[in-house]
Amino acid sequence: MPSKVNASKPTVRERLLAAADELFYQEGVQTVGIERIVQKAGVAKASLYNLFGSKEQLVEAYLDARHADTREQVERALTRFRTPRERLLGVFDAQGQLFTEPDFNGCAHMTASAEALPGSPVEGATDRYRLWVRALFTELARQAGTTDPEELARQLHLLYDGAGISARMDRDPSAATTARTAAAALFDAAPKDGTAADPGQ
Numbered sequence: 001m002p003s004k005v006n007a008s009k010p011t012v013r014e015r016l017l018a019a020a021d022e023l024f025y026q027e028g029v030q031t032v033g034i035e036r037i038v039q040k041a042g043v044a045k046a047s048l049y050n051l052f053g054s055k056e057q058l059v060e061a062y063l064d065a066r067h068a069d070t071r072e073q074v075e076r077a078l079t080r081f082r083t084p085r086e087r088l089l090g091v092f093d094a095q096g097q098l099f100t101e102p103d104f105n106g107c108a109h110m111t112a113s114a115e116a117l118p119g120s121p122v123e124g125a126t127d128r129y130r131l132w133v134r135a136l137f138t139e140l141a142r143q144a145g146t147t148d149p150e151e152l153a154r155q156l157h158l159l160y161d162g163a164g165i166s167a168r169m170d171r172d173p174s175a176a177t178t179a180r181t182a183a184a185a186l187f188d189a190a191p192k193d194g195t196a197a198d199p200g201q
Helices: 002-008 012-027 034-041 045-052 055-078 084-099 108-115 121-143 149-169 175-189
Strands: none
Touching: 012 034, 012 045, 012 055, 012 108, 034 045, 045 055, 055 084, 055 108, 055 121, 084 121, 084 149, 084 175, 108 121, 108 149, 121 149, 149 175
């Protein structure tokens, strides 16, 4: 049926975001110009401005889409684990899966942040991503019964960031495994209040 064919055809917005995702992620948000994006997407330049308003807002949308994809992958991976401790450390297992993807080229948010202007939409997108990572670690640490989940989350976030840099710059996907081992030591040494969300922490 023609209606089914049309329903499966990517929208102009989806084509622009797909082109932006590929080019921005592999080459950088400042290196890639609007002309290359619209050419790869096969759309008119006016369509990009009508949908996103500016290149900066396209970059923001690209980063938000990356954030959503990462969040979905991590949350899906954490469903495999039963205890609060396993879920906390499972974040690094999920991160390791990202490192082994064929097109892995580091953290898109970290790369974009280095080029973002203070107060820009791009900085806003990178801030939202980092707040999510910190909130995830904080909530998992709280569920695991640590007495200071915010402090443990800060420590784990540093490991998470370091693993991402090492995986990219050293071309070492096993960095997530190393970070997980360090995270386990930090968690096991952290004071607990005995209020884990379920048994077997």
